[in-house]
Each structure stands twice: as structure tokens, then as C-alpha cells.
Amino acid sequence: xxxxxxxxxxxxxxxxxxxxxxxxxxxxxxxxxxxxxxxxxxxxxxxxxxxxxxxxxxxxxxxxxxxxxxxxxxxxxxxxxxxxxxxxxxxxxxxxxxxxxxxxxxxxxxxxxxxxxxxxxxxxxxxxxxxxxxxxxxxxxxxxxxxxxxxxxxxxxxxxxxxxxxxxxxxxxxxxxxxxxxxxxxxxxxxxxxxxxxxxxxxxxxxxxxxxxxx
Amino acid sequence: xxxxxxxxxxxxxxxxxxxxxxxxxxxxxxxxxxxxxxxxxxxxxxxxxxxxxxxxxxxxxxxxxxxxxxxxxxxxxxxxxxxxxxxxxxxxxxxxxxxxxxxxxxxxxxxxxxxxxxxxxxxxxxxxxxxxxxxxxxxxxxxxxxxxxxxxxxxxxxxxxxxxxxxxxxxxxxxxxxxxxxxxxxxxxxxxxxxxxxxxxxxxxxxxxxxxxxx
Amino acid sequence: xxxxxxxxxxxxxxxxxxxxxxxxxxxxxxxxxxxxxxxxxxxxxxxxxxxxxxxxxxxxxxxxxxxxxxxxxxxxxxxxxxxxxxxxxxxxxxxxxxxxxxxxxxxxxxxxxxxxxxxxxxxxxxxxxxxxxxxxxxxxxxxxxxxxxxxxxxxxxxxxxxxxxxxxxxxxxxxxxxxxxxxxxxxxxxxxxxxxxxxxxxxxxxxxxxxxxxx
Amino acid sequence: xxxxxxxxxxxxxxxxxxxxxxxxxxxxxxxxxxxxxxxxxxxxxxxxxxxxxxxxxxxxxxxxxxxxxxxxxxxxxxxxxxxxxxxxxxxxxxxxxxxxxxxxxxxxxxxxxxxxxxxxxxxxxxxxxxxxxxxxxxxxxxxxxxxxxxxxxxxxxxxxxxxxxxxxxxxxxxxxxxxxxxxxxxxxxxxxxxxxxxxxxxxxxxxxxxxxxxx
DNA sequence: AATGAATGAGTGTTCATTCAT
DNA sequence: GATGAATGAACACTCATTCAT
Numbered sequence: 001x002x003x004x005x006x007x008x009x010x011x012x013x014x015x016x017x018x019x020x021x022x023x024x025x026x027x028x029x030x031x032x033x034x035x036x037x038x039x040x041x042x043x044x045x046x047x048x049x050x051x052x053x054x055x056x057x058x059x060x061x062x063x064x065x066x067x068x069x070x071x072x073x074x075x076x077x078x079x080x081x082x083x084x085x086x087x088x089x090x091x092x093x094x095x096x097x098x099x100x101x102x103x104x105x106x107x108x109x110x111x112x113x114x115x116x117x118x119x120x121x122x123x124x125x126x127x128x129x130x131x132x133x134x135x136x137x138x139x140x141x142x143x144x145x146x147x148x149x150x151x152x153x154x155x156x157x158x159x160x161x162x163x164x165x166x167x168x169x170x171x172x173x174x175x176x177x178x179x180x181x182x183x184x185x186x187x188x189x190x191x192x193x194x195x196x197x198x199x200x201x202x203x204x205x206x207x208x209x210x211x212x213x214x215x
Numbered sequence: 216x217x218x219x220x221x222x223x224x225x226x227x228x229x230x231x232x233x234x235x236x237x238x239x240x241x242x243x244x245x246x247x248x249x250x251x252x253x254x255x256x257x258x259x260x261x262x263x264x265x266x267x268x269x270x271x272x273x274x275x276x277x278x279x280x281x282x283x284x285x286x287x288x289x290x291x292x293x294x295x296x297x298x299x300x301x302x303x304x305x306x307x308x309x310x311x312x313x314x315x316x317x318x319x320x321x322x323x324x325x326x327x328x329x330x331x332x333x334x335x336x337x338x339x340x341x342x343x344x345x346x347x348x349x350x351x352x353x354x355x356x357x358x359x360x361x362x363x364x365x366x367x368x369x370x371x372x373x374x375x376x377x378x379x380x381x382x383x384x385x386x387x388x389x390x391x392x393x394x395x396x397x398x399x400x401x402x403x404x405x406x407x408x409x410x411x412x413x414x415x416x417x418x419x420x421x422x423x424x425x426x427x428x429x430x
Numbered sequence: 431x432x433x434x435x436x437x438x439x440x441x442x443x444x445x446x447x448x449x450x451x452x453x454x455x456x457x458x459x460x461x462x463x464x465x466x467x468x469x470x471x472x473x474x475x476x477x478x479x480x481x482x483x484x485x486x487x488x489x490x491x492x493x494x495x496x497x498x499x500x501x502x503x504x505x506x507x508x509x510x511x512x513x514x515x516x517x518x519x520x521x522x523x524x525x526x527x528x529x530x531x532x533x534x535x536x537x538x539x540x541x542x543x544x545x546x547x548x549x550x551x552x553x554x555x556x557x558x559x560x561x562x563x564x565x566x567x568x569x570x571x572x573x574x575x576x577x578x579x580x581x582x583x584x585x586x587x588x589x590x591x592x593x594x595x596x597x598x599x600x601x602x603x604x605x606x607x608x609x610x611x612x613x614x615x616x617x618x619x620x621x622x623x624x625x626x627x628x629x630x631x632x633x634x635x636x637x638x639x640x641x642x643x644x645x
Numbered sequence: 646x647x648x649x650x651x652x653x654x655x656x657x658x659x660x661x662x663x664x665x666x667x668x669x670x671x672x673x674x675x676x677x678x679x680x681x682x683x684x685x686x687x688x689x690x691x692x693x694x695x696x697x698x699x700x701x702x703x704x705x706x707x708x709x710x711x712x713x714x715x716x717x718x719x720x721x722x723x724x725x726x727x728x729x730x731x732x733x734x735x736x737x738x739x740x741x742x743x744x745x746x747x748x749x750x751x752x753x754x755x756x757x758x759x760x761x762x763x764x765x766x767x768x769x770x771x772x773x774x775x776x777x778x779x780x781x782x783x784x785x786x787x788x789x790x791x792x793x794x795x796x797x798x799x800x801x802x803x804x805x806x807x808x809x810x811x812x813x814x815x816x817x818x819x820x821x822x823x824x825x826x827x828x829x830x831x832x833x834x835x836x837x838x839x840x841x842x843x844x845x846x847x848x849x850x851x852x853x854x855x856x857x858x859x860x
Numbered sequence: 861a862a863t864g865a866a867t868g869a870g871t872g873t874t875c876a877t878t879c880a881t
Numbered sequence: 882g883a884t885g886a887a888t889g890a891a892c893a894c895t896c897a898t899t900c901a902t
Contacts, residue, residue, distance in 0.1 A: 039341065043874080043875055043876075044875070044876055044877080045874090045875065045876080046875095048885095053883080053884090054883065054884045054885050055875090055876085055877080055884090055885070056877085056878075056879080056883070056884055056885065056886095057882080057883055057884070057885095058876095058877095059876095059877075059878085060882070060883075064876075064877080065875090065876060065877090122342065123341065123342035123343055124341045124342070124343060125341065126254055126255075126338065126339050126340065126341055127337070127338035127339065128253075128338055128339055159405065159408075159409050160401075160405075162400075162401075163399075163401045163405060163406075163409060164409065166399050166401060167390060167406075167409055167410070167413070170389065170390055170393050171386055171389075171390060174385065174386075174389040174390075174393075175382060175385055175386060175389075178385050178389075184378075184381050185377075186375075186377075186378045186381060190374065190378060191378075191382075193374075194374055194378060194379065194382055194417075195382070197417065198382070198413065198416070198417040201413070201416035201417055202409075202412065202413040202416055202417070233865085234865095237865090258891075258892060258893075259892080259893055259894075260891085260892075260893080268866075268867090269866065269867050269868055269869095270867095270868075270893085270894075270895095271866070271867060271868065271869095271894085271895075271896080272865075272866055272867070273894090274893095274894070274895080275864090275865065275866080279893075279894080280892095280893060280894090445861095448861095469771065473895080473896055473897075474896070474897055474898080475895090475896065475897080476896095478864095483862080483863090484862065484863045484864050485863090485864070485896095485897085485898080486862070486863055486864065486865095486898085486899075486900080487861080487862055487863070487864095488897095488898095489897095489898075489899085490861070490862075494897075494898080495896090495897060495898090552772065553771065553772035553773055554771045554772070554773060555771065556684055556685070556768065556769050556770065556771055557767070557768035557769065558683075558768055558769055589835065589838075589839050590831075590835075592830075592831075593829075593831045593835060593836075593839060594839065596829050596831060597820060597836075597839055597840070597843070600819065600820055600823050601816055601819075601820060604815065604816075604819040604820075604823075605812060605815055605816060605819075608815050608819075614811050615807075616805075616807075616808045616811060620804065620805075620808060621808075621812075623804075624804050624808060624809065624812055624847075625812070627847065628812070628843065628846070628847040631843070631846035631847055632839075632842065632843040632846055632847070663886085664886090667886090688870080688871065688872075689871080689872055689873080690870085690871080690872080698887075698888090699887065699888050699889055699890095700872085700873080700888090700889075701873085701874075701875080701887070701888060701889065701890095702886075702887055702888070702889095703872095703873090704872095704873070704874080705885090705886065705887075709872075709873080710871095710872060710873090
């Protein structure tokens, strides 16, 4: 019972290492099965077989089927998040349209990395099986955008930063995903231009000195 | 005995009436089961039990499980579509911000009519089970918006009407649905204001200097 | 209730005529369904549909599924029997090898008339579904053969006519059927020659004056 | 714990033993169900119940219903084949009538071992469910008989050995089976006498004047 | 007589989960 | 820890038969 909680800071015991490796193996197998067989045919037995372990062993690492699939989606979300963060890391000094443009570009890059699985998650999986990571992410990014807006945007428009942030986050998320999945006959450059124009027009130009079109 | 032979084309025989009633009963039962038990647990046997008929009888009216659930979703989509059409019918002469505002209002009204089932469809059902109704509607409305933009909007911005229409349709659809489902702490009035502002700013205000096509 | 039993000898009432016609229609439909869908898929509902009547009406003419299929097989057996009788009718004066040969020829002709259905009956249908006609026929023909043997054959061999008849009837029946169904690489002429030789050798030449090979 | 790793190739692990036992148990249950309920009523659920296991367990050992029933029939065919082979093994030096007689006797013994199941297979099961074992056996025995005839029989008759073999094999098979199943009022001794006489007369007695291949 | 909607027990099969080893 | 045989309720669907009309 008195299992020490990571005794020396970040070090893990060999058992924990092995356990983590096994969890990863199961998640990877789960993703392969989902891609190969689709959601309806993805059974625990198939995941176990794909992972090269026995069905019983699954339950040493996960409490049930749902949590396995949720972990698969969560890992994907985490990958997306990581990729996006990496891309944006060296654009931290940008502001206004350039920042928006960079964000859109990074997001599209990240989403295009694994379109097949993105399609699976968005179109095949019931939202209720998608873990909490996406919602968390929306929340966190929403907070960041709100903070940014509170600091940077012009004072001519009256909405709460939180309101604009809520709208912008969902707008960006959904439209980029749909663009990648639907591939409408719009070039990526045009899509980014349009989205940037829309967002900039909506949240207002960052520079208060800039003249706005008379309402 | 003297069963009339449907002299005027549109009259229905009693059997047809009974059949229609049964179809309705099954669809209603399917909707209740979906709401009560969720998509994964919605089985033909449960639908039959909920409808108060035997499992075999289902197959007199539907070819299989998929078609039953599809009919449930289709009926809901048809209701949505009907309500929206009705609301917008007497606003056909509006232009610009007023038209946008009316559309948003109508859409929100329609979506709020049955939030519970909207949540089910959007969050529980895999997109692939949602029938073609939604996609059809998106397409049709997209065409309408593109046509409107081609005629009405100012020439100051360069994007193709089809491009703007694609973006605006998905934006409006997703954000209104999410607003109704998430109920963020944004008043409906504010939400409509913000959306209207965003869309008008994006597609560009109708150019007052440009001659409008006579209504 | 006091329905007259064919009042004037062979005449039938109109109802009885209609009934007989319906029975025939159902049997014909049953045969088509068996040929089209196979035994395992041949359901009463399909037979009714094929006959152009409602499933319920089947039970006005037959007590159940089994009896329908039995009637189909029986009608086929009756056809076989009729054809065989017709072929043999003008050979009644023959004796010995010529009679055997004629019988084999006639039987092969009759069996080849509808090989598809013969295959179905012999290979797909459980024997227990084959009605009693075949067994009856075997019995009757066996009796005839026994009578023939009792009168015609040489007295040098000692078996009971009934014994030889039992053997010969089954031998002829099974081998001709198998020949038609398996189509081994044996010409029909050779097959008939061989069968004739075997039977004649077995039951003994009809003419006592003929020299037999020393045992 | 120290589970031996099957050092010598032919040893089986306990799991394999258990698996074999389970397969046997299912086959035996299948046979009992077939005998008790008949082919049409023999369902996987009944077999499972009779075997004292759950329906799901069936599918750990067999891929489906057909293969279970096929295994039942195959096991019976294998038993028949084994018994027949054993009986004939010590008669290999016989020729002519004695060989025919031994074969018939051995065949009748083998068939009489389990008349109940023989009846089931022959009369209840559609031929198409009888596996390939019977057809294989027919083919193999046919080849043997043809070879025997090619070497041993007199040259007085002209048919191809393959032709005579085809006829004799089917004749012997069908008549012995029918004798056992129908039990006509013919003593077994008489039946064997008659059959022997017929076959010997047909294929021709071994020509005593002809030099035999040295055994 | 004829209908055909309704039945409901039944089918073969799957699969998340358990537990003795 | 790991196994994998065993489970058994559940699934989608069928069909011989009935019976109110």
C-alpha cells in the first residue's frame, strides 16, 4: 500500500516503466485496430491480439473497453497538441494577423499529419467516446485567446473577451478540421487568407490606431 | 364491405393508414430508446419492446436496424428543416445584417426545440449514421448563400462566393449547434450580435453605393 | 356440412376444381422456389409469394410446410412414374435382356428430363422429407419384378424371387440415378450394356435352354 | 509450475489435451443432438447445452455450425473406414468370390455397428452436408477395384475396368447400406450369397486358365 | 375463402469480462 | 503478472403459423 510516489523526483521504478510501455503498446494496437476494422468492429479481443497479449491482460492496464478507446483518442489529441505547440513555439513574438495566420497554418499542418485517424475520430466515434482531452484543450486555448484579446484588441467593440474567445476557438477548430476532412475546392492559401481575414475583422485589428470601416 | 377504391388519387386505404401509423410508432420508439439507452445500447429488440410490438414486426416496416435509426434521424432532420423554412419564409425580403440575424434567430429557435435529441445526434451518433439529409442541406444552403453573395456583396474582397459560402455555412451551423449544446455563459442576444457582426464583417457589408438588383 | 361426395361418379364441383388448381399452383411455386433458393432457404413465405397468394392461404390447402415440400417431391415422383410407364407401355411384349434394356433406357430418359430437380431431391433434401411415393414405387415395382422372375427365370439358381427383386430394384434405381447425377466418364450405351449384362447374369437368362457358364 | 516444454516432439501439452477432449465432447454432443432431435432441429445452442458448455465456447473449437456437424459426420466416416480397413487387412491374400464375400461381410459388420447413426446420415442429412470423406472413399476404393480388375479378371468381357469399378463400388455401397437400414426379410447369409453371385457373375470369374501375377 | 399483419420462439454468432491456473 | 478458456447475455434477424378482418 505504502507505494512511494516517485521517490526521487522524476525517476520511475522498473515496474512502472514496464507498465507504461505496455499501456503504450495497447494504445498503439487500439489505434491500428480502429483504423483497420473501424469503430463498430473494434473489439477488446482484437486489440489484445493486435497487441500480442491475451484479452485478460488488457484489464491489468485499463478498466474496460471504453477506457482503451478513450486512451487512443487522448493520445492522438496529445500528439496534435504537441505538434501545434512546437510549431507555434517560435512564433511567440507575432501579433495580430501574422499570429492568426501562423496558428491556422500550424493547426492545418498538425491535422494533416494523420487525416485517416482524424476522420475516424471525427466521423466514426461517438463524441462521448472521445475522452476529455479535446474539451480540456478547447478550454485552455479559449482562456489564452481571451487573455490575448483582453490585452491586445481595440476598444471599439463591446463584447467580452471570453465571448469572442469562445466563438473564435470553436470557429477555428471546426473549420480547420472540416477543411482537412472535406477538402473542398478551396486552395489552402485561400482558406488561410479567408479565415485570417474573418478572424481579424471580427476581433478587431490589434492596432487601435488603425482606421476601421464606418459601421 | 363496400371499401371505396380510392377514387381520388390522394386518398389512402386503411392499410396504408395503419402502415404509416406503425412506421411512426416505430420511429418514435426508436427515438425514445436512443434517448434513454444511447446509441450503443439501442438494439432492434429494445426498439420493438418500446414500440410494444414483436421483434419480427419491425421487419415488416424496415429492412434492418440501420434503416430504423436512419429514419429516426431523418425525421428529426426533416422537422428541423421544416421549422427553419417556416421561420425564414417571411423574411425573404431582408438583406444584409437583418437577413443574417433572422437566419441565426431561426436556426437557434429550431435547434432549441429539441435540445435533448440534438445532443444525441451530434454527440452520440457516429457521423456516418446521420444519413445524407444534413449533408444535402449543407450543400443546398451553401448554394443559396453563394448565389446571394454573388449578387449582393461589395466588390472590395476577392474571394469566390463559393469559398465564402462554404466557410459561412459551416461556421453558422457548427457555432449555433455548439451554442445550444454547450450553453456557454453568453446571452443569446450577445451571441446573435457577435455572430452577425462576424459574418457581416467577413462577407463585407452590402455595398450601399452599388446598385442592387430590383427586388 | 352435407357436402355431396362427387355426386355423379367422376365429376367434381367447381370448388373442388378450384382447389385442385390452387394445390397445383402451390406445388409448382414450391418447386420453383426449391430450385431457385435451395432447400435451406425455401420458406413458406417465399412459396406463398411465388404462388402469388398470401402466406395464410397456404394453410387452406396444406397442413404445414412439410406437406408442401412432400407434395412437390411427390408430384415429381409421379411425373417420373408416368414418363416411365409411357415409355414402357409399348415394350410390354419384350422379355429378358431386351426388357431390361428397355427399362433402363426408359428410366434414364425419365431421370434426364429434369436433372436439376433430381439433384435437388437426391442431394439436398433429407430423405425424411421425400414423401412416401418413392418407397411405394419401390415396393410396387419390386412386386412386379418378383412376379416376373417367378414366372420367367431359370430354375438353376435358388434365391427367392422376392430377394432377387429387392436387390435388382434398388440396384437399378440407385445406379441409374447416380449415373445421371455423377455423369462418370462412361458412355450411356456402355452403361446400359453393362447394367443389362449384370442384371441378366444375376437373375439368370430367361431361357432355361441357354447354357450357363460353369460355376 | 515446472511445465515440461514437450522435449520429445510427440508429447502434447495439457492445453492441447484439454482442447482435444473438448472437441471430442462437442462432437459427441452433436451426435447425440442429431440423433435425438434430427438434422433440422440440431442447433448450435442445443449442441452447446448438450455438451454442457456455453454457446460461445463452441466457437473456440469450431468456426461455425457447419463445421461442427461436418466433424460429427467425419468422425463417423472415419470410424467406418477404420473398421472396414481392420476387417479387410487379414484377407488381403484372397481373390475372386472369397474376396468379394469378405468385403461384403466386413462392410456389413462395419455398417451394423451403429445403425442408428447410419440411418441419420443416410436418411436425414442432405448429401451436401456429408463432407467429402464419403466421396473420397468411393474414389479411392473405386481405384483399387479397377486395379484389381485390370489384373485379375478374365478377358471374356470387354468393359473398361474403370467402368466396372464405378458400377461395382456404387452397387456394393448402396445395397449394403440399404440392406442394413431397410432390413428386408432376407437373411444376411442369403444377401451376401446373392451379392457375391451377382458381382462375380458381372466382373467375370477370375479366369483360372490365366496366369496370375505372383502374390 | 382469402388475407396479410403480427407473432415470438428461435437462429447462428459475438464479445466484454472473469478467474482458475 | 500473465494467461486464455469459458462465459452468457445480447445481438440482428427469420419464419412457420395464426387469426381478426
